[in-house]
Amino acid sequence: PSLLTVANRALAETAAEQMLQLSAALPLIVDDDFSTTDYAWPLGHSTAAGGVTCDWLQAAGRYDTLIHTGNGPSWCSNGLEKVAKDFALTVDVALGRNSNSDVAVQFRVSDDGTTYYELRLNPQTQMVWFAFFSPAGATAIVSPTFAAEINKTGSNRVTVLALGDTIALYLNDTLTASISGASQTLDAGRVLVLMQLNESNADETLSLTHFVLRGK
Numbered sequence: 001p002s003l004l005t006v007a008n009r010a011l012a013e014t015a016a017e018q019m020l021q022l023s024a025a026l027p028l029i030v031d032d033d034f035s036t037t038d039y040a041w042p043l044g045h046s047t048a049a050g051g052v053t054c055d056w057l058q059a060a061g062r063y064d065t066l067i068h069t070g071n072g073p074s075w076c077s078n079g080l081e082k083v084a085k086d087f088a089l090t091v092d093v094a095l096g097r098n099s100n101s102d103v104a105v106q107f108r109v110s111d112d113g114t115t116y117y118e119l120r121l122n123p124q125t126q127m128v129w130f131a132f133f134s135p136a137g138a139t140a141i142v143s144p145t146f147a148a149e150i151n152k153t154g155s156n157r158v159t160v161l162a163l164g165d166t167i168a169l170y171l172n173d174t175l176t177a178s179i180s181g182a183s184q185t186l187d188a189g190r191v192l193v194l195m196q197l198n199e200s201n202a203d204e205t206l207s208l209t210h211f212v213l214r215g216k
Contacts, residue, residue: 012178016168019161023088026214030082033210034063039080048074062207067197075196077106078208085188086163087215093193094155096205100124102196103206105158108189116189117141119160119169126150130169130177142169142177149174155209 032039041063046054050070056078057064067076085108093103102120109116114135121128128150130142149171150156159170169177191213195206 013175015166015180016161016170016175016178019163019166019168020088022163023161023214026086026088027216028212028214029084029087030080030211030213032063032212034058034061034208041080042078046076050074062209063211064208065193065195065206066203067195067205068203069197069200071200073196073198075194076206077192077194079190079192081190082213083188083190084213084215087191087213088159088161089191089215090157090159090210090212091193091208092155092157092210094207094209095123095195096207098124098153099202099204100198101204101206102194102198103156103158104194104196105160106192106194107160107162108187109192110187110189115187116192117162117167118194119158121147121150121156121158121171123150123152123156126152128171128176130179141179147171147176149176 030039037058041058043056052070052074053068054076055066065076065078067074095101102122104118104120106116106118116133118133119130126146126148127144128147129144132139132141157172161168165181167179193208197204
């Protein structure tokens with residue numbers, strides 16, 4: 001929206017506000033502040049090639065994904081066995097240190113994990129980008145763009161509204177992108193949160209402190 005004319009920005013913001021109102025009426029699927037373990041987020045340890053490890057644990061008020069990288073960038077993801085096509089997602093995310101890490105939200109993820117939309121942000125660089133992935137490769141929808149609304153430290157609130165072929169993306173409650181005609185896939189799928197640490201032989205923690213999903 002920051003790249004639009006004043007008139008077109010107003011139209012985009014009005015359309016996104018209408019989506020917010022519609023999404024508020026969607027059935028509640030998850031509302032988790034991680035004060036209890038009632039949603040049973042995955043816990044445990046995983047080791048991958050090159051010495052990469054992922055750990056998932058829940059502490060009071062947060063759900064943590066811990067990573068140790070190998071010789072290059074590595075990633076860990078988490079998520080629940082919840083499926084939605086039309087949905088509103090809000091998740092508060094925070095990195096443990098000011099590392100060069102991407103935090104991503106993947107949605108409408110296919111059963112085989114090969115087809116999905118992905119929103120990525122990097123708090124250190126304050127860059128954001130959005131793409132569609134399929135077995136044919138990645139299609140950029142929003143190329144890497146500086147977003148001043150991303151907090152370099154502390155928590156960031158990510159909101160995704162997806163209704164039919166229209167998608168609105170908010171960072172810290174500020175409309176960052178509005179896409180219409182996003183018709184590459186309209187299938188229902190899972191929602192995942194991913195952390196990619198872009199440093200070799202390093203450690204990072206991604207904490208979720210609130211996760212709200214409405215949809216159907």
